[in-house]
Amino acid sequence: MTMDKTVESAAAAVADIPDGATLAVGGFGLCGIPMVLIDALLERGVGDLSVVSNNCGVDDWGLGVLLAAGRIRKMTSSYVGENKEFERQYLSGELELELTPQGTLAEKLRAGGSGIAAFYTQTGVGTQVAEGGLPQRYAPDGSVAVASQPKHVETFTVRGEAHEFVLEAAITTDYALVHALRGDRHGNLVFDRSARNFSPLCAMAGRICIAQVEELVQPGELDPDAVHLPGIFVDRVVEVGTDIEKRIERRTVRSEGTEG
Template identity: 55%
Template sequence: MVSTAEDAVKDIPDGSRIAVGGFGVVGVPEVLIDAVRDQGAKDLEVISNNAGVDGRGLGKLLETRQISRIIASYVGENKEFARQYLSGELEVELTPQGTMAEKLRAAGAGIPAFYTITGSGTQVADGGIPWKYDSDGNIVKSSPKKDTRALSTFGEEKEYVLEESLPTDYAFVRAAKGDRAGNLVFNASARNFNPPAAMSANTTIAEVEELVEVGEIDPDDVHVPGIYVARVLQLTPEQVADKPIEKMTVRED
């Protein structure tokens, strides 16, 4: 247990690799992100499905220029993310969503690499995806060619791509419920990338909306066991209630 978000992140150094749970604005560890912004660690490499939206989630760390590299699946909903990428201020390694989730999970399972058919026959395997531009829009760094191998599954031979796992220094996750031993439960779609992110790190920090005592969570309900979690932060009611809606659609009566 840690008593404050500041205590939870105070030892994170410059240059850390951090996996961050969430999808859009759902299941995002906003309080821990705010704490890192205030703590000031910079030159961070972040692994997350996206970078939130402008002014929310990882968008806050982009605004303060604390992120130098992102491994992500999606750029679209964050204008500052796209601007920094296209202007050469930020290196972005675009990765298919399922592959990224498995790369994080594999790290937690001690698997250094695995083969997947995702991306076979595309630039994901062949290389050439722009990772970094210069200020004039020229590509200065691209994804490398990956190892491939023909493998037979169900009697049919196909080409598979070798993907390396993604071990991280720290992970930030947000859970609906957690106990003092670090066992976590996520609510509905807020589960998203949180479990694989939690598995990937040397030090996983969880912010929890409801803190219970050890034994109060049925073992069958645990989504992430406490063995993966190093620090647990209980949120205040005000922090729990701060849940934005990314896009609101209304219907005329």
């Protein structure tokens, strides 16, 4: 049995993702998003997707291209700004949204990848996150068609004081899509600074993880201490090169010669 996990193209890497699949997709804003794999999914015409990701890109980039094409049924996210089409679909009842605190979302993915069914956290106690009632899907007339359900709340003593904690279920998905700076043929990955963001957690949560890498190296070329995600979590690797387009959500500059 070979440990070579490379595939020849992004199209081949996502060829078996079916309609209705659940996906965990790495990225934060437009940083570290697996755009080549997203484009390959768009080209295939896969739809009715349920996607877990920090956000949904922007109107013409990232997961926003799948959203604009009507391919996403539900988003589980912690940030929904920067995307007018997201707002339109959500408020019109076309898109379901499970809004989740950012740290909780990260831990739900990590727990799912670690085999932990659920965990307790103080985040969300005393709010609709715990008490239920957050609109997840609107009806065409603007009423709430689907609302979040109440979650179990338990009291624990921490450092001699009693505190309430809300029970959060772990997240696992059918597939995970991530972007890495480099990887080897065994699936070991190295991410570039903040582009690491949610990617290792998404990779762990997906039953099948597909990684696009800018540079593919041979086994043994990566310093084991530099590996951010071991290959045990990665099933397919596709090299996309270093000249891929990388966008910035908001570019702020100052005029030449100004100070401060």
